[in-house]
Amino acid sequence: xxxxxxxxxxxARLARLDIAPQDVEMFSEQLASILGYMEKLNEVDTTGxxxxxxxxxxxxxxxxxxxxxxxxxxxxxxNAPEKDEDGFLVPKVI
Amino acid sequence: MQxxxxxxxxxxxxxxxKKITSxxxxxxxxxxxxxxxxxxxxxxxxxxxxxxxxxxxxDKAIAAGKITPLTGIPLGIKDLICTxxxxxxxxxxxxxxxxPPFDAFVMRKLKAQxxxxxxxxxxxxFAMGSTNEHSAFQVTHNPWGLEHSPGGSSGGSAAAVxxxxxxxxxxxxxGGSVRQPASHCGVVGxxxxxxxxxxxGLVAFASSLDQIxxxxxxxxxxxxxxxxxxxxxxxxxxxxxxGVPNYSACLGRDLKGLRIGLPKEYFDIxxxxxxxxxxxxxxxxxxxxxxxxxxxxxxxxxxxxxAAYYIIAPSEASxxxxxxxxxxxxxxxxxxxxxxxxxxxSRSQGFGPEVQRRILIGTYCxxxxxxxxxxxxASQIRTLIARDFEQAFQKCDVIAAxxxxxxxxxxxxxxxxxxxMYLSDVFTLPANLAGIPGISVPCxxxxxxxxxGLQLLGGHFAEETLFKTAYQFEQATEFHKKxxxx
Numbered sequence: 001x002x003x004x005x006x007x008x009x010x011x012a013r014l015a016r017l018d019i020a021p022q023d024v025e026m027f028s029e030q031l032a033s034i035l036g037y038m039e040k041l042n043e044v045d046t047t048g049x050x051x052x053x054x055x056x057x058x059x060x061x062x063x064x065x066x067x068x069x070x071x072x073x074x075x076x077x078x079n080a081p082e083k084d085e086d087g088f089l090v091p092k093v094i
Numbered sequence: 095m096q097x098x099x100x101x102x103x104x105x106x107x108x109x110x111x112k113k114i115t116s117x118x119x120x121x122x123x124x125x126x127x128x129x130x131x132x133x134x135x136x137x138x139x140x141x142x143x144x145x146x147x148x149x150x151x152x153d154k155a156i157a158a159g160k161i162t163p164l165t166g167i168p169l170g171i172k173d174l175i176c177t178x179x180x181x182x183x184x185x186x187x188x189x190x191x192x193x194p195p196f197d198a199f200v201m202r203k204l205k206a207q208x209x210x211x212x213x214x215x216x217x218x219x220f221a222m223g224s225t226n227e228h229s230a231f232q233v234t235h236n237p238w239g240l241e242h243s244p245g246g247s248s249g250g251s252a253a254a255v256x257x258x259x260x261x262x263x264x265x266x267x268x269g270g271s272v273r274q275p276a277s278h279c280g281v282v283g284x285x286x287x288x289x290x291x292x293x294x295g296l297v298a299f300a301s302s303l304d305q306i307x308x309x310x311x312x313x314x315x316x317x318x319x320x321x322x323x324x325x326x327x328x329x330x331x332x333x334x335x336x337g338v339p340n341y342s343a344c345l346g347r348d349l350k351g352l353r354i355g356l357p358k359e360y361f362d363i364x365x366x367x368x369x370x371x372x373x374x375x376x377x378x379x380x381x382x383x384x385x386x387x388x389x390x391x392x393x394x395x396x397x398x399x400x401a402a403y404y405i406i407a408p409s410e411a412s413x414x415x416x417x418x419x420x421x422x423x424x425x426x427x428x429x430x431x432x433x434x435x436x437x438x439x440s441r442s443q444g445f446g447p448e449v450q451r452r453i454l455i456g457t458y459c460x461x462x463x464x465x466x467x468x469x470x471x472a473s474q475i476r477t478l479i480a481r482d483f484e485q486a487f488q489k490c491d492v493i494a495a496x497x498x499x500x501x502x503x504x505x506x507x508x509x510x511x512x513x514x515m516y517l518s519d520v521f522t523l524p525a526n527l528a529g530i531p532g533i534s535v536p537c538x539x540x541x542x543x544x545x546x547g548l549q550l551l552g553g554h555f556a557e558e559t560l561f562k563t564a565y566q567f568e569q570a571t572e573f574h575k576k577x578x579x580x
Binding site: 011012014015016017018019027033034037038040041042043046049050051053055056058061071075081082088091092 | 287435459
C-alpha cells in the first residue's frame with residue numbers, strides 16, 4: 001500500500017492540520033505502513049455481523065429535566081486565548 | 095517509620111488509630127517527591143500547598159470522627175483528569191496553560207472523602223503512546239531501571255506509585271494505559287468495566303474505550319480506590335446505573351473451584367518475551383495451587399485486535415480532538431489572521447507528532463470512500479472480539495494472560511516505528527474493545543530486575559472476581575513487597 005503526497009495533504013486538510021513539506025514523506029510512509037497492516041482485517045468474513053460502537057449498550061439514558069447551575073460566563077471564558085466581556089474572540093470570518 | 099512507603103490501607107489504619115496525622119503523612123510524601131522526583135520525573139504539576147491544606151482539613155475531619163478509607167491519603171492524578179483550578183495539560187502543548195473551571199466526577203468523589211492530591215502526573219500526549227516518551231514536556235523514567243520507560247500512557251501514575259511518591263493514583267485506560275504501565279512498574283493497575291466509572295471531566299481520547307482506573311501498591315488499595323470512584327453519574331450517559339458492590343468484602347474469598355481460562359492464542363503470540371511467558375505460567379501454577387482450575391479457552395480473533403483498535407481509537411480521537419481549535423481554550427496561533435489558518439496553525443503547533451499521526455489515521459479511516467472499508471469493518475471485528483470473550487467466559491471465570499509482551503523497553507527504543515509500538519498492546523486492548531475489566535498484578539522480574547505483570551480479565555462487572563483472584567495471588571507471593579532501588 002502506498003499513500004500519495006496528495007492523499008496525505010488532503011487528509012491533513014480535512015483534519016485541519018498543516019504538515020510541513022519535509023514531513024509529508026515521513027507521514028506518507030508511516031500511514032501507508034499502518035493502514036497496510038489494517039488490511040489484515042479483510043481476511044475475516046464479516047458478512048451479516050452487526051457493528052459494535054459501544055461494548056456496553058445502554059438504552060434510554062434518561063435524567064430528570066430540571067434546571068441546575070451551569071458554568072458562569074466568566075469561568076467559561078477563563079481559558080479563552082482572546083475574549084471580551086461577553087464572548088470568545090476569533091479572527092474575522094467574513 | 096517511613097510514612098511514604100505505606101499502602102493506603104496501612105495509612106488509613108494508622109490515621110484512624112491517631113498514630114499519625116495526614117499532615118505528617120503528606121509531608122513525608124512531599125519529602126519523598128523532592129528526593130526522588132529529579133530521577134523519575136513523574137509529576138507535571140505539584141500541588142503541595144493545596145495538599146497540605148487538604149491534609150489539615152482531613153485531620154480536622156478525623157478529629158471530628160469523620161474518616162473514610164481515603165481521608166487524608168495523598169494521591170496523584172493523571173494529567174488528563176480535570177482538576178478545578180489546577181492546570182490539566184494532557185501532556186500536550188495545546189493545553190499547556192489550561193486550568194479547568196470544574197472538577198471531573200472522580201475528583202468530586204475523592205474530595206468528598208477528604209483525600210489529599212499531591213499533583214498531576216505525566217503521560218503520553220492525550221494518552222496516545224505506550225512509553226511516556228510522547229509527553230510534550232518530559233520523559234518519565236522507570237523507578238526499577240532509570241534507562242527504561244515506565245510504560246504508558248499512565249506512566250507517570252505508575253512510576254509515582256512505584257517510587258512511593260504517592261500512596262495511589264488515578265490513570266486512564268483506552269487500550270491498556272493503566273494495566274501496561276502498572277505491569278512495567280511493578281504496581282497494581284485496574285481497568286474497570288466500561289461505564290463503571292464516570293468519564294465526566296476525563297479529557298476524551300476514544301470515548302467508547304476510555305475508562306478511568308486506579309494504580310496502587312496492593313490489590314486491597316485498588317479495591318478501595320475503585321470503591322471511591324465508581325458509581326452512576328447522569329452527566330455521563332454511558333455511565334451504568336448498576337449498584338456498586340462492596341469490593342473490599344470479596345478479597346478474602348478463596349479460589350476453590352475458580353475456573354481460569356488460558357487463551358491458546360495468547361502464548362503463541364510473536365514477540366512474547368520468554369521471561370514474561372515463564373513468569374505468567376508460574377503465576378498460573380500459583381493460582382492452581384490455591385485451588386483454581388485451568389481450562390483452555392479460545393479467542394480466535396485475537397490476531398485482529400490491534401488492527402481493529404488502531405482504526406477505532408484514532409477515528410474517535412480525530413473527532414474528539416477536533417475541539418482543539420484555538421477558540422475557547424488552549425493554544426492559539428496568534429500570527430494567523432484568517433479563521434481556518436488560525437485553526438490549522440494552532441493545531442499544528444499544539445499537537446505533537448504521535449497525536450497528529452493518529453488524527454491523520456482517524457481522519458483517513460472516516461473519510462468519504464474509506465469509512466466502510468476501515469471504520470465499518472473494524473466495528474464488525476469488534477463485535478467478533480466481544481463475542482469471543484462472551485463465549486470464553488461461559489467456560490471460565492477469569493482469563494489469565496500477560497499484561498504486556500515484554501518487560502519495559504529501553505527509552506528511545508520504540509520511537510522510530512509507531513506500528514511496533516501499537517503491536518505491543520496486543521494483550522490489553524481487547525478488553526477495551528469488549529468493555530470488560532482487567533487488572534495487572536506484579537508476578538515476577540526479568541533478569542534485568544524489571545517487573546512483569548500478570549493480567550486477569552473478567553466478564554462485564556466481574557471486578558469482584560478479579561480482585562479476589564488478584565488478592566489471593568498477591569497474598570501467596572512476595573513480588574508486591576519489593577521496592578525499586580532508588
